[in-house]
Amino acid sequence: MVEFDHAFRQRLRELFVWRRDVRRFRTDPLPVDAIDRLIETACLSPSVGLSQPWRFVIADDAVRRQAVIDDFKSCNADALNTYAGERAARYATLKLSGLEQAPGHIAVFADKASDIGHGLGRATMPETTEYSVVAAITAMWLAARAEGIGLGWVSILNPTRIHAILDVPDTWKFIAYLCVGYPEAECDRPELEQAKWEHRRGADEFTLRR
Numbered sequence: 001m002v003e004f005d006h007a008f009r010q011r012l013r014e015l016f017v018w019r020r021d022v023r024r025f026r027t028d029p030l031p032v033d034a035i036d037r038l039i040e041t042a043c044l045s046p047s048v049g050l051s052q053p054w055r056f057v058i059a060d061d062a063v064r065r066q067a068v069i070d071d072f073k074s075c076n077a078d079a080l081n082t083y084a085g086e087r088a089a090r091y092a093t094l095k096l097s098g099l100e101q102a103p104g105h106i107a108v109f110a111d112k113a114s115d116i117g118h119g120l121g122r123a124t125m126p127e128t129t130e131y132s133v134v135a136a137i138t139a140m141w142l143a144a145r146a147e148g149i150g151l152g153w154v155s156i157l158n159p160t161r162i163h164a165i166l167d168v169p170d171t172w173k174f175i176a177y178l179c180v181g182y183p184e185a186e187c188d189r190p191e192l193e194q195a196k197w198e199h200r201r202g203a204d205e206f207t208l209r210r
C-alpha cells in the first residue's frame with residue numbers, strides 16, 4: 001500500500017499555499033515535454049462516470065494566438081466598462097492575463113457529446129461534465145507548480161470567438177484558456193489580494209453545519 005507521511009503532507013500543503021494564478025511570465029520556453037506531461041497528469045483526475053470529457057488544445061499557431069489576445073483585449077475593455085469610480089480605476093490597474101508573454105497556451109474544452117462513461121452520473125446533472133474538466137485543470141495547476149511552472153487561467157474571453165479561432169467541434173464547450181510558463185516571481189498570496197481587489201477568506205466563512 002502506498003502511504004504518505006507527515007512530511008509529505010506538509011510539503012503538499014505548501015504546494016497548495018504556493019500555487020498561484022500567474023499573469024507575469026518569463027518568456028523563456030518550457031522544456032519540450034512539459035505541456036504533454038501536465039496534460040498526462042491532468043488525465044488522472046476524477047471524472048463523472050470515468051468519462052474523461054476534457055479536451056486540450058495546445059495553441060502554438062501565432063495567428064490564432066494573436067486572435068485570442070485581441071479577443072481578451074476587447075472583452076477586458078468591456079469588463080472595465082461594467083465598473084465605475086474607484087473600482088473601475090482599480091480594475092484598470094490589474095494585470096489579468098499573461099497571454100502575450102507566456103510561452104504555452106492551452107485551451108480546455110468539455111466534450112458534451114462523448115459516449116465515454118456511458119452517461120453514468122450525468123443524467124440528472126449534465127453539468128458534471130464541465131465539473132470534471134475543472135477538476136482536471138486544478139490537478140494540472142498543482143502539478144505545474146510542483147515543477148516550478150506557473151499557470152494562469154484566462155476567462156475574460158468570448159467562448160464563441162475562441163471556438164471559431166481554434167476551430168474545434170461544436171459539441172465542445174469552452175471551459176478555460178490557460179497560459180503556461182515560468183513565473184517572474186513566486187508568492188504565497190493571490191495577486192488580486194496584493195492588488196487590494198479582494199482578500200482570501202477562511203474556511204469558516206464558507207462552512208455550514210446542519
Ligand SMILES: Cc1cc2c(cc1C)N(C[C@H](O)[C@H](O)[C@H](O)COP(=O)(O)O)c1[nH]c(=O)[nH]c(=O)c1N2
Nearest residue numbers: 019020021023095096097153154155156190191192
Ligand atoms: C474559473 C476561473 C477563472 C479565472 C480565474 C480563476 C478561476 C478558477 N482567474 C484566477 C483567479 O483570479 C485566482 O485564482 C484568484 O485570484 C486567487 O488567486 P490564486 O489562484 O490563489 O493565485 C483569473 N485570473 C485572471 O487574471 N484573469 C482571468 O480571466 C481569470 N479567470
